Amino acid sequence: MNLIIDLGNTRIRYFVFNNNNEIDSSNLDLSDWEIELKKILDSYPSISSAIISDVNGSITREIENFLSQIPLIYCSSELNLPFESKYNPFNQLGSDRIALITSSVIEYPKENVLIIDLGTCITYDILTSNAIHLGGSISPGHVMRYKALNKFSGKLPLLEPEMVYKVIGENTEQAIHSGITNGIISEVKETINYYRKEFKFLKVILSGGDAQKLSKTLKNTIFANKNFLAKGLNFILSSNINK
Known part of the structure; x- marks a missing residue:
């Protein structure tokens, strides 16, 4: 086991x-x-x-x-992994991203895959159909945006994070909720649109704590269940522990 x-x-x-x-x-x-x-x-x-x-x-x-x-x-870049990466230096690629990319190789072999992890940070990783990781991007996550608005402004309150899809906020609290939620949605949609133009037949995977909430607003995405990352780690462990 x-x-x-x-x-x-x-x-x-x-x-x-x-x-x-x-x-x-x-x-x-x-x-x-x-x-x-x-x-x-x-x-x-x-x-x-x-x-x-x-x-x-x-x-x-x-x-x-x-x-x-x-x-x-x-989990690290030094292990035997089922993909190559253009990330430079490779050892700066986080272990969570390595696991998600590995799981994508296993679940969707020979397909172009965009993996979006909606956690503390939002990470985007693009994997080609020949199992080459080209890189991606990182931006602040849902909770982090609330903390940043409070910390780096003089008067904005620290609110309990919510997913509020109403665009027009009628007071400061509503405006913060709207700006954060719809800012993330717009960012994710635009990133997906960019990669769809660059890569044919693209599979889009959503994972992380906020994935289920956001998946309702995004078309043609695959919500990855809670053990998607764990499957990747299990594969890496099985491929390396006796090597």
């Missing part, structure tokens, strides 16, 4: 795979990582290897020490 650990900026997700089949998962605050990890290891003593995708770095060594009896690798 494989243990997949997706360590994000605010949350941690665990997945247990038996070969290519996900058999368990959990999604929790970073502060609860140790209790849940112990529970998983007690429940699945057959776990024989693990992989960590880490975009945070705050508790990585603690987890590594906790898993000292299990062969462990970190």
Whole structure:
């Protein structure tokens, strides 16, 4: 069995795979990582290897020490991967993006794919039909935009993030919600339009915490389920742990 650990900026997700089949998962605050990890290891003593995708770095060594009896690798550009990349330097490509690109190669072989991850940041990655990653772009995510407006302005309040599709805001709060939501929608739509002109028969994948909400406003996209990234990590682990 494989243990997949997706360590994000605010949350941690665990997945247990038996070969290519996900058999368990959990999604929790970073502060609860140790209790849940112990529970998983007690429940699945057959776990024989693990992989960590880490975009945070705050508790990585603690987890590594906790898993000292299990062969462990970190998702990185140094591993054996099912795609080539034009990203330069390649080691600056985040582990989450590497996992999503890998999953796209597996799920949509020989197809042009645009992967959009709507998380803390919004990342765009373009993968060609011959499994070459050309690069992409990064912009602030939904929550980050609220924090930026508050931090870098004198009077704008810090609001609880919402998806508000009404364009015309009739007060400051509505205007902030509208500007952020519709700004993201416009950005994503325009990026998709650009890549559709450049690449024929393009598959567009949406993943991340805000993907399900935004997928309703976007035509001809594929909403990736919650374990899309985990599938990529499981493939990477299986391809590298005994290499």
